[in-house]
Amino acid sequence: MKKFQPILLSLLSGLLFFLAWPMVNITVAIFIAFIPLFIIEQKNYSGIKFFGLMYLALFTWNISTTWWIWNADMLGAWLAIIVNSLLMCIPLMGFRFMNKRFGSLIGYTSFVLFWMSFEYLHLQDWGLSWPWLTLGNVFAGRTNWIQWYEYTGTSGGTLWVLLVNVLLFRLLFGVRDMSHEVRGKKYEIRMSSLLLISALLALPIILSLLINSNRSASHPTSVITNQTSSNIVIVQPNIDPYEKLSTGTFEAQLQQLIRLSEQQIDSNTTLLVWPETALYAPNGFDETSLQQNFFLNPLFAFLKRHPKINLFTGIESYRVFSERISNDARPIDGTSNFYEVYNGSVLFDSTGPKQFYHKSMLVPGVETLPGFLKFLAPVFEEFGGTAGGYAKQEERTPINTTNGYTIAPAICYESIYGEYMSRYVRSGANIIAVITNDGWWGNTPGYKHHMLYGKLRAIETRKWVLRSANTGISCFIDPMGEIFQPQPWWVAASTKMHIPVNNQQTFFVRYGDLLSKLALILTGILILFAIYQTITGKQKKKM
Numbered sequence: 001m002k003k004f005q006p007i008l009l010s011l012l013s014g015l016l017f018f019l020a021w022p023m024v025n026i027t028v029a030i031f032i033a034f035i036p037l038f039i040i041e042q043k044n045y046s047g048i049k050f051f052g053l054m055y056l057a058l059f060t061w062n063i064s065t066t067w068w069i070w071n072a073d074m075l076g077a078w079l080a081i082i083v084n085s086l087l088m089c090i091p092l093m094g095f096r097f098m099n100k101r102f103g104s105l106i107g108y109t110s111f112v113l114f115w116m117s118f119e120y121l122h123l124q125d126w127g128l129s130w131p132w133l134t135l136g137n138v139f140a141g142r143t144n145w146i147q148w149y150e151y152t153g154t155s156g157g158t159l160w161v162l163l164v165n166v167l168l169f170r171l172l173f174g175v176r177d178m179s180h181e182v183r184g185k186k187y188e189i190r191m192s193s194l195l196l197i198s199a200l201l202a203l204p205i206i207l208s209l210l211i212n213s214n215r216s217a218s219h220p221t222s223v224i225t226n227q228t229s230s231n232i233v234i235v236q237p238n239i240d241p242y243e244k245l246s247t248g249t250f251e252a253q254l255q256q257l258i259r260l261s262e263q264q265i266d267s268n269t270t271l272l273v274w275p276e277t278a279l280y281a282p283n284g285f286d287e288t289s290l291q292q293n294f295f296l297n298p299l300f301a302f303l304k305r306h307p308k309i310n311l312f313t314g315i316e317s318y319r320v321f322s323e324r325i326s327n328d329a330r331p332i333d334g335t336s337n338f339y340e341v342y343n344g345s346v347l348f349d350s351t352g353p354k355q356f357y358h359k360s361m362l363v364p365g366v367e368t369l370p371g372f373l374k375f376l377a378p379v380f381e382e383f384g385g386t387a388g389g390y391a392k393q394e395e396r397t398p399i400n401t402t403n404g405y406t407i408a409p410a411i412c413y414e415s416i417y418g419e420y421m422s423r424y425v426r427s428g429a430n431i432i433a434v435i436t437n438d439g440w441w442g443n444t445p446g447y448k449h450h451m452l453y454g455k456l457r458a459i460e461t462r463k464w465v466l467r468s469a470n471t472g473i474s475c476f477i478d479p480m481g482e483i484f485q486p487q488p489w490w491v492a493a494s495t496k497m498h499i500p501v502n503n504q505q506t507f508f509v510r511y512g513d514l515l516s517k518l519a520l521i522l523t524g525i526l527i528l529f530a531i532y533q534t535i536t537g538k539q540k541k542k543m
Contacts, residue, residue, distance in 0.1 A: 010054070012036045013033055017029075017030070017057075017133075022452050023141070027142050032165065035165060037057060040053050050093075051093060061085075066080060067081075068445060071446075076363070111166065112166065113522050123417055130364060135157060135162070140456055145208050146459065147208040147212050147480070150507060151506070154456060160204055229268060231270070231496050232405075232498075233261060233265055234475075235493075236470065237275065241440050258302050261302070264495065265306060270310065270403035270404075271311075271405055275469055284318045288319060310401040311347070315344050316343065317346075320337055322336070323338065342391055343412075345399075347407075357397070357409045358390070360394065368389035397424075407432070408425055408431070412436040419508075421461070422460060422508060431464050432461065439471035450469075451467065455477055458478065458479055472487055472490060475495075
């Protein structure tokens with residue numbers, strides 16, 4: 001049995017991460033999930049064996065929580081699970097080196113800093129960004145614990161998890177290092193460590209409850225449920241994403257969207273939200289000639305019947321250019337022209353399209369491939385991905401409506417990027433609109449995770465989140481992370497609510513993810529220190 005102990009510890013760690021994650025939601029498991037890995041690190045295993053054990057734990061975590069990607073794209077699922085598990089090993093391998101080379105103080109400090117730096121870099125748009133398992137996301141089902149995310153973002157949750165794991169491990173196993181000390185000294189250390197850990201666990205929750213109480217008192221529910229003033233309607237058309245791609249189905253889909261909208265619209269409705277790719281055609285829509293497109297005539301007739309309404313909707317679109325304006329532009333065979341394809345959104349009013357937004361954070365393997373993986377393009381296309389990829393919008397430009405709402409647009413996957421979304425709010429957005437099509441994943445934990453992550457964006461920015469999901473869960477999320485009027489999975493529905501706006505900016509919106517940036521700086525200093533010590537140590541040996 002002792003022979004299999006390291007493997008069992010590795011699997012235990014992966015299991016604890018899984019149990020902690022929404023939807024299982026045994027959240028406290030996250031505070032001990034790294035401890036089995038720390039136990040493994042104490043053993044004198046070879047570098048290869050240590051890496052293998054770390055990879056087994058992280059692979060178990062990844063596959064048990066994100067297996068549902070398989071339903072959308074088999075190859076994309078393997079890419080996400082295998083590669084993400086590999087990338088997660090980097091901070092752990094760095095921790096092992098620092099701990100063995102410089103001792104536990106620097107070692108465990110480097111563990112915290114390396115992991116936080118890894119998560120921050122993984123949140124950047126580098127081609128294989130897949131931050132679904134950012135540690136701070138684990139509290140999406142416990143938002144009453146993390147109201148202080150308005151100051152720290154998810155990196156505050158990550159830091160909380162890492163510190164508790166380290167201190168608990170040192171409490172349970174670290175005092176052995178002091179075997180030469182008197183028993184009373186050991187007892188004092190254990191008691192002080194226990195008090196510190198208890199405070200570290202309790203104080204963030206207490207702080208969160210205080211913030212929650214103060215904000216609830218200043219924003220009573222009666223204000224947000226008032227239906228006598230302007231309201232917003234969200235539509236969940238429940239169109240099978242695979243049938244959606246079939247030729248000749250667009251007319252019926254558009255009529256479904258209009259019919260559901262009409263059920264909720266009244267004289268006070270000023271904003272209507274439809275989901276990702278609600279406007280879809282096999283070859284896309286030319287953004288420069290939407291009003292001349294015969295298939296969109298029912299849409300414009302609908303908007304003219306309701307001249308007060310702004311419609312924000314997803315659209316599969318393209319533009320043609322006389323020259324290559326970006327690396328994403330593709331040549332048109334037999335001409336000197338180029339075109340860009342977008343997974344986009346558009347704001348309409350009764351006069352036509354007013355403003356476009358093009359999805360910028362693209363899903364690796366499904367919507368884009370980094371340059372160093374372009375050789376795999378034919379394989380990805382065979383399994384439903386895209387080789388050329390969608391063109392992106394680099395600027396974080398909010399969508400300005402004519403009724404006082406300024407929208408921070410998030411198309412599907414973009415809503416899991418906290419600092420990215422906060423830039424819209426810094427630029428003037430006063431609500432967040434998440435339009436998505438989670439039906440690709442089927443009735444799995446994936447769409448539930450995605451909805452819960454929207455609560456984190458609401459708390460970070462203290463803005464209302466409007467969520468229009470093709471097959472569910474469509475809902476309204478208030479600035480405290482409370483969910484209103486969630487629509488069931490795989491049900492056609494529409495819902496309406498008055499949404500107040502505020503133009504205040506949280507600390508996180510104003511200054512961004514300061515914790516991660518500080519961790520990145522300190523990581524750089526640690527790495528330079530390690531390089532310096534290694535070089536000077538070698539020089540001394542030569543002498």
